[in-house]
Amino acid sequence: MERGWEGAVLKLLRSKDFVLTVTGTEVVNDRFRRIHVTDGGMLAVTGVHPTMWVRLWFSKAGKPHQRGYTLVDPDPDKGTFSLEFVLHEGPASDWARAAREGDTIEATVHGSDFTTPDPPPSHLYVVGDAASLPAINSLLDELGEVPATVWYETSHPLDARLPMRLDPARHDLRTVARGGGGLMEEVRSTLPDLLGKHRDTDDYFVWVACDTVTTRSLTAYLRKELSVPRPRVKALGYWRPD
DSSP states (O other): OOOHHHHHHHHHOOOOOEEEEEEEEEEEETTTTEEEOOOOTHHHHHOOOOEEEEEEEEEEEEEEEEEEEEEEEETTTTTTTEEEEEEEHHHHHHHHOOOOTTEEEEEEEOOOOOOOOOOOOOOEEEEEGGGGGHHHHHHHHHHOOOOOEEEEEEGGGGGGSOOOOOOOTTTEEEEEEETTTTTHHHHHHHHHHHHHTTOOOOOEEEEEEEEEEEEEEHHHHHIIIIEEEEGGGGOOOOBBBO
């Protein structure tokens, strides 16, 4: 597939390209679909880190269209992982709905990075939604026994029924319906007191992955108003609101 100016820029930035092959599909619910793939040699070249994502290339009205998707349960030894799609209108969802064993899709690796805090934090604070849920799950898996507070924004009743790797004994899930600034308000009203518990140690970590507007607002709030040290926060906008 011709990739236009985006592909040209990524090539100049020395991105790495691979072809993924579908080995199976799984309907999680009417709104969520999981696609299993072989990696075309990708993981052996790139390695794996928590929240790792790739750019997939789709065709939209004959033009290239790329979107980022998180790797689910990557296995470097087998060269396999899965991809999870929130289904709505658009070329990515159309591809996911129609995907069958043997189908292929082009993928580019560039821009994905994450370093696990060392030493591990005493508490993890996460703000995300259905689009970033695979990354949230990978982060919770990676940090093992670290307690976590998760603010999870939903835009549809089925979002609350998606597979979350939560342990009720150490994970506090706070579900917030999208709209009216509810997520931002909820975080503002509860996070300061929670972070106050770490005032003398700064041994926490905050991970934010929502739409780009909310992510920017939350990042500014964390750094300017709550004075969260830069090494203690990782933020990435996962999608652009209309």
